[in-house]
Amino acid sequence: xxxxxxxxxxxxxxxxxxxxSSQTLAELFEIHNLQKRGVTQFADFKKVFSRIxxxxxxxxxxxxxxxxxxxxxxxxNILAHFHIDDENLSMTLSDQYVLQSPKKGALMPNALESxxxxxxxxxxTIVTNGFEEIQGTKLASSGITHYFKSVVTSARAGHxxxxxxxxxxxLAESGFSHHxxxxxxxxxxxxxxxxxxxxxxxxxFNPDRIAHTETVTHEIHDLKQLKEIL
Numbered sequence: 001x002x003x004x005x006x007x008x009x010x011x012x013x014x015x016x017x018x019x020x021s022s023q024t025l026a027e028l029f030e031i032h033n034l035q036k037r038g039v040t041q042f043a044d045f046k047k048v049f050s051r052i053x054x055x056x057x058x059x060x061x062x063x064x065x066x067x068x069x070x071x072x073x074x075x076x077n078i079l080a081h082f083h084i085d086d087e088n089l090s091m092t093l094s095d096q097y098v099l100q101s102p103k104k105g106a107l108m109p110n111a112l113e114s115x116x117x118x119x120x121x122x123x124x125t126i127v128t129n130g131f132e133e134i135q136g137t138k139l140a141s142s143g144i145t146h147y148f149k150s151v152v153t154s155a156r157a158g159h160x161x162x163x164x165x166x167x168x169x170x171l172a173e174s175g176f177s178h179h180x181x182x183x184x185x186x187x188x189x190x191x192x193x194x195x196x197x198x199x200x201x202x203x204x205f206n207p208d209r210i211a212h213t214e215t216v217t218h219e220i221h222d223l224k225q226l227k228e229i230l
Contacts, residue, residue, distance in 0.1 A: 003122065003180060003181060003182045003201070003230065004122065004123060004176055004180040004181070005122060005123045005124075005125065005171065005174055005176040005180055005181040005182075006118060006122045006123070006124045006125070006181070006182055006184060006230070007125050007126075007127045007167065007170055007171075007181055007182070007183040007184070007195070007200070008124060008125070008126050008127070008148070008183075008184050008185070009126075009127065009128060009183075009184065009185030009186060009187065009190075009191050009205075010126050010128045010130060010135065010138060010139075011128070011130060011138075012108075012186040012187070012205075013108065013184060013185050013186045013191075013205050014107060014108055014111045014115075014142075014144065014223075015106075015107060015108070015138050015139075015142055016106040016107055016108050019104070019106040020101055020102075020104035020105075020106050021049075021053075021101055021104075022046060023104055023106075024097055024100050024101040024104060025042075025045060025046055025049055025097070026042060026046075027100065028093055028096060028097060028100075029042045029045055031096075032089065032092070032093065037082075037084055037086075037089075038082050038083060038084050039079075039082045039084070040082070044082075045078070045082075048078050048081045048082075049074075049078055052074060052077045052078055052081075053074060056069070056070045056073060056074055056077075057070065060129070060160075061129060061160060061161070061162075061187075061189065061190050063160070067131060071094050071098065072091075072094070074094060074097075075089075075090040075091075075093040075094045075097070076090040076094075078090075078093075079093075098131070098134065102134040102135075102137035102138045102141060103137060103141050104141060105141040105142040105143065106142070107142050107144070108207070108223060109207075109222065109223065110222060110223045110224040111144070111223055112143075112144070113223075113224060114223040114224060114226050114227070115144060115147045117226070117227055118147075118226065118230060119147050121230070122230070123149055123174055123176065124147055124148050124149060125148060125149055125150050125151070125152060125170050125173075125174055126139070126148050126150070126151040126152065127152045127161065127166060127167065127170050127183070128151070128152070128153055128154070128161075129153075129154045129160045129161050129190060130153060130154075131153075131155070132153045132155040132156060135151050135153055136151065139151070149174065150170075150173060150174065152166065152169060152170040152173065154166060156169075157169040157170070160190075161187075161190035161191060161194040162189055162190050162191075162193040162194030162197055163194065163197070164194065164197040164198035166194065167181075167183070167194060167195060167197070167198035167200055168198060171198075171200075178198060178199045178200050179199070179201075181200050181201070182195075182200065182201045182202065182203055182217070182230075183195035183200050183201070183202050183203070184202075184203045184205060184226070185202075185203075185204070185205060186204075186205045186206070186207075188204065188212055188214045188216075191204075192204050192214060192216050193214075196215070201217040201218075202216045202217045202218070203216070203217065203218040203219070203220060203226070203229060204216040204218070204219045204220070205220055205221075205223065206219055206220070206221055207221055207222065209221055
């Protein structure tokens with residue numbers, strides 16, 4: 001086999017962010033009776049969250065804002081969209097979202113089957129820009145902790161994807177060279193671009209078959225296709 005080490009992104013690649021986030025948001029919507037506070041309906045709340053959260057994370061990945069700014073501004077901006085000015089409520093929602101969302105255990109389709117197949121064949125490491133203190137909870141909640149030898153977060157490595165240093169850190173810790181590794185992820189900029197920066201081969205997970213012009217080593221639409229490559 002060409003590869004000996006697999007670097008896996010977590011959110012949107014293995015851990016089903018959309019499902020887990022949606023369940024958490026639905027709970028918060030009901031607990032805090034947001035409809036009576038002026039949030040028209042849950043579908044609107046979820047849609048605005050998705051837009052604002054994606055924008056904030058894009059800025060974080062680009063080094064334009066800090067992690068604390070995500071936590072402070074995320075729900076404040078969402079509530080502002082619905083003309084709600086309540087800083088206490090926004091911080092409560094932020095704290096409860098960060099606490100409860102990682103406890104959800106939904107995985108992407110065929111994730112467990114694929115991990116079962118790969119576990120006996122490769123050294124596997126999570127490489128994520130996600131917050132240090134909640135990655136272990138996500139892995140435990142979804143029952144996949146045992147598949148991975150280590151979890152490399154941007155906080156622990158001192159660098160965020162797409163910087164090559166986080167990949168250098170993960171490989172040095174695992175004891176493999178760059179040509180022995182492949183990065184699997186859903187983000188063309190952070191996962192694929194970062195791996196290219198580090199001269200690591202890539203497998204782009206693109207379940208929505210979004211058109212793009214980026215160069216990737218392999219592209220899949222379903223995690224079960226990993227068996228065809230690895």
